[in-house]
Amino acid sequence: MWTYNIIGLLALSELGHAVPFSSKIHKNTALAIIDVQNDFINGSLGSPRASAILPKIYQLLDNHEWPFIFASQDWHPLDHVSFASSHPGDVAGDSVNESFVDTPTKVETQALYADHCVPETWGAEIERGVQTRLHSLEGYRTPVNYIKKAQDHRVDSYSAFADNQYHRFTTLHSELGLHGIETLVVTGLITNACVRGTSIDGVKLGYEVVLIEDATETLSAEIKAAAIAELEGWGVQVLNLTDWESANPTPAKLRRRREL
Ligand SMILES: *[C@@H]1O[C@H](CO)[C@@H](O)[C@H](O)[C@H]1NC(C)=O
Numbered sequence: 001m002w003t004y005n006i007i008g009l010l011a012l013s014e015l016g017h018a019v020p021f022s023s024k025i026h027k028n029t030a031l032a033i034i035d036v037q038n039d040f041i042n043g044s045l046g047s048p049r050a051s052a053i054l055p056k057i058y059q060l061l062d063n064h065e066w067p068f069i070f071a072s073q074d075w076h077p078l079d080h081v082s083f084a085s086s087h088p089g090d091v092a093g094d095s096v097n098e099s100f101v102d103t104p105t106k107v108e109t110q111a112l113y114a115d116h117c118v119p120e121t122w123g124a125e126i127e128r129g130v131q132t133r134l135h136s137l138e139g140y141r142t143p144v145n146y147i148k149k150a151q152d153h154r155v156d157s158y159s160a161f162a163d164n165q166y167h168r169f170t171t172l173h174s175e176l177g178l179h180g181i182e183t184l185v186v187t188g189l190i191t192n193a194c195v196r197g198t199s200i201d202g203v204k205l206g207y208e209v210v211l212i213e214d215a216t217e218t219l220s221a222e223i224k225a226a227a228i229a230e231l232e233g234w235g236v237q238v239l240n241l242t243d244w245e246s247a248n249p250t251p252a253k254l255r256r257r258r259e260l
Pocket residue numbers: 042043
């Protein structure tokens with residue numbers, strides 16, 4: 001019946017009438033764009049695998065209507081704990097044991113990286129094609145929220161919801177609540193770090209989490225497969241964009257299908 005009504009509306013649209021397509025917005029669902037920043041694509045922590053996800057994210061922005069979108073960004077001060085340059089004698093790839101910010105008796109192992117995603121640098125900026133699309137949507141068709149995470153130099157933050165010690169939460173969970181969001185469609189970089197952290201926290205906080213597997217990447221197919229297997233264990237649904245779109249058609253998608 002619903003399908004029949006949509007087809008009816010499409011027929012009207014072809015006659016040139018205005019049609020309220022916004023009613024077919026992906027209800028209670030937010031698009032999550034995790035750390036699609038230049039440094040993770042071809043900057044200081046770049047990977048030749050990363051840019052393949054960009055057309056998938058463009059498609060999710062161009063052909064779908066969302067009640068809410070959020071884009072996270074690593075946003076590290078220069079002396080950040082995750083930078084090898086903050087630890088004399090250590091190099092990228094090493095790790096260090098750091099006391100918890102609020103519990104000195106607890107220790108966590110922090111991986112060390114080249115400097116990355118420093119505010120106001122090119123590397124910290126969201127990839128141009130994604131950023132241009134977000135600018136055209138934000139506050140005009142869709143609320144867009146930017147999460148600048150890991151600003152505390154003492155503790156890293158893979159998740160867009162909270163730092164790795166749950167010392168401090170971002171505004172994300174309350175923003176999602178304000179917009180009635182129940183489902184997160186997750187994309188971005190990199191699968192085994194910030195995508196993993198955000199997805200797991202999403203599950204912990206009670207969201208249904210869907211990971212679009214061809215809209216996320218990391219350093220190798222093996223690392224990606226291991227991260228996806230772990231996320232499936234947490235209850236994250238993992239599927240490719242084609243399969244997700246088939247299950248969640250938009251008016252634009254239906255229109256194209258009819259024309260074929
Ligand atoms: C990264 O890729 C962009 C887009 O393809 C290009 O404009 C830029 O020059 C590249 N930068 C580096 C450091 O490779």
